[in-house]
Amino acid sequence: MKTTVILFFISIFFFSCIGDDFIDDRVDPxxxxxxxxxxxxxxxxxxxxxxxxxxxxxxxxxxxxxxxxxxxxxxxxxxxxxxxxxxxxxxxxxxxxxxxxxxxxxxxxxxxxxxxxxEQTKGKKGLVSTTSTYKLTGEFTLTSNDDGSIELAFFDDYEASTALPGLYVYLTNNPSTISGALEIQAVEVFEGAHTYTIENVELEQYGYVLYFCKPFNVKVGHGEIEDQ
Amino acid sequence: MKKQYIVAILFLYAGSLLAGGPWPQKKGQVYLKLSEWWLVFDQHYTDQGLLDPNITTGLFNTTIYAEYGFTDRLTGIVYAPLLSRNYMNNLISATNQELLVPGEAINGLGDIDITAKYAISRSFPVSVSLTLGLPTGVPSAGSEGNLQTGDGEFNQLVQIDAGQGFQLSENIGAYFSALVGFNNRTRGFSDEFRYGLEAGMGLLNNRLWLIGRLNGVESFQNGETAATISSTSIFSNNSEFTSYGAEAAYYVTKRFGVSASFASAFRGRIIAAAPSYSVGLFYDMSK
Missing domain, CATH: 2.60.40.1080 (Immunoglobulin-like)
Structure with a gap:
């Protein structure tokens, strides 16, 4: 009995080891x-x-x-x-x-x-929408500034859940993960129009705007960046 | 800067398994329990009450639970997670097997609860208790500050328990109890209303007890959210759930026994969506 109990508690410690989670992150080249x-x-x-x-x-x-x-x-x-x-x-x-x-x-x-x-630099546009059950929606534009930075602008229809901790916004070429993504910043505005100015980025460099709960690796939603 | 997380709420599952009912210990009597409680989840209830996936997260608590009768009416209770472990899995690309986000773990002392329970009536089992939730755990660790063994806040829970014991037959004892409580939380957490029902039945001349539980937490929604605090905080609040659970406790000798239990949620908001389990050894001096 004693041995069984000891073995059980030891087995729980092995059970509590860090394992592997796999994510399907394939995109078209x-x-x-x-x-x-x-x-x-x-x-x-x-x-x-x-x-x-x-x-x-x-x-x-x-x-x-x-x-x-x-x-x-x-x-x-x-x-x-x-x-x-x-x-x-x-x-x-x-x-x-x-x-x-x-x-x-x-x-x-x-x-x-x-x-x-x-070629005349055309702006980009897109629609961010949720891929989870957390609220996230909003149209955006991506435009070049004269100083070489780009501006990501959301409009009045933007809305994001305040329930998640650590919600961040990224530019990425893979909407499944934040690996290789450019972290813009933590989300501070959860409703209405606002803009992000992003330095050292080309307009054509990224294909998606991504919203991600960084501390818990939970994807909230994304929007594909398209030509205007 | 406040850093309080989803997993803070998960400890409620553990707390719900320790409802001692309205019955105090007699003066000088002791009840001790050493248990291992764990929860591993890869999905959670969102703010809409729906299920979303998350990185697999584990919580393990090795806990001492003790009740001591200071008088026939006043019982002191300590719930102490002496070793608490929180981990998150590695995140790996299924496409090229690249490690995208390395897993992390933290081990440490958890949040300790100290309770004073007072039996209001000698004739009818009704008690009132005050629990102080001490922030003795680690509220933030890991590269993203997302690992914790405690919630980092000092809370005060006032609770009323009532119940009744009776005989189902000559050899089968039984009881039921109910609780309601108000949990005053600090550091921006919303206050909570807690409730619970419990029923137990003693078989084999009361050597084997089978217990069923229903517990819940409703948020007063009066705390902070990500929109109302500083931009760099990562903050989760207003978690709610209704859970069910069962426990089997067997007296191997007159006073020593073993127990096993589980609890799971019917519904929830901002909380793990997976059953929690517990196994333990106990010493019951009242027998």
Whole structure:
């Protein structure tokens, strides 16, 4: 009897060891041209750059294959260096096949003109909504500031639960976890319009706004960032 | 900066298993219990009363519970979690097996409750008690401050218990009891109304007691929330539940016995959604 009791209490200590929880965090890989332009000046060159996000939304260095729809107008080499040869427009495409055999592409229509014109920076928009049973909703916009920062703005329809401890807002490329996400700050406003100014971030860098209960690893909701 | 969490409320499950009823100990008599209580949960009731998943969290308390009769009417009670353990699991990517958030654990003393229970009537079992919840546990630990062995607040619970014992048959004793209480909580926690019902039946010449319980906590919603305190706090409040539980206590000898119990919630708000269990050894001097 005594031995049984002792063994039982010892077994409880083993039962109380830290275990593993697994989370399905797979996302579709994405290839983005991060510095698109509207046109290249005739007889000049322009270096395109790309960003590849793998199947967990983390950035990887890859070598993409570059093509032009019309090499008589714009030629592009395998480093993404484009050369404007004659007036007109052509579609520039970057593509990459990842280790799992998934082909990802991004392409832009680029003109050849008198001068090189950067693509007009368009704002982004989205709708944050709950993926849990905690209240969370609100439309948002994401815009660039002149000082290089970006601004995440919510409107009057925004509403978030005050019941959760440690609710934080993030920018991320994987809406399932905060691993690799940019923590903006703890949520201070739970109702109505408000803004966050975020330094050292490109408008095209992240794909989602994520709300997460940080201390308990509970996802509350997210919104996909889309072009306006 | 206040740091008070969901798991603070989980200790209520433990407390609910210790209802001593309205009966005081006789002068000089002692009841002692050494028990292990635990709760492991991977989902919780949200503020909407619905279920959401969370990282698997464990709470383990090795507890001494003691009652002592100072007089025939006045009983002193101590509930002391001498070793309390709180852990959270590792969070791992199912896609590439990468460790996303490492698990953590804390071990320490839990929050100690000290109670004075006074029997109002000698003829009818009614008692009034005052419990002081001492913040002796660790209210915040771990890299995110989300591990704890206590809630960090000093609370005062005033409770009235009433009950009645009777014989179901010549060899089967039985009892029922009920309680209501007001828990005054500090440090921004909402005050609470507590209630409970308990019934027990003694079999095998009262050597085996089977006990059923119904307990609940309703929040007065008069505390703070994440919206009303400083931005860096992580704060949970206004937890509520209605739970049911059962216990079997067997007297191995005249005074020594073993017990096992569980409790689980019918409903809840901001509280773990999993059953808690307890096993223990007790010494009952009243026998």
């Amino acid at each position: 994405i290839l983005r041209i991060t510095n698109p332009i509207d046109s290249i000046a005739l007889d000049s060159t322009y270096q395109f750059q790309i960003s590849f996000l793998n199947y967990v939304g983390k950035e990887e260095e890859v070598e993409a294959e570059w093509t032009s729809s019309d090499e008589t107008i714009i030629q592009v080499d395998q480093m993404g260096l484009a050369s404007a040869k004659s007036p007109g427009s052509a579609e520039i495409t970057a593509e990459y096949t990842d280790l799992e055999g998934t082909l990802v592409t991004d392409s832009r229509t680029v003109g050849v003109g008198e001068r090189t014109v950067k």
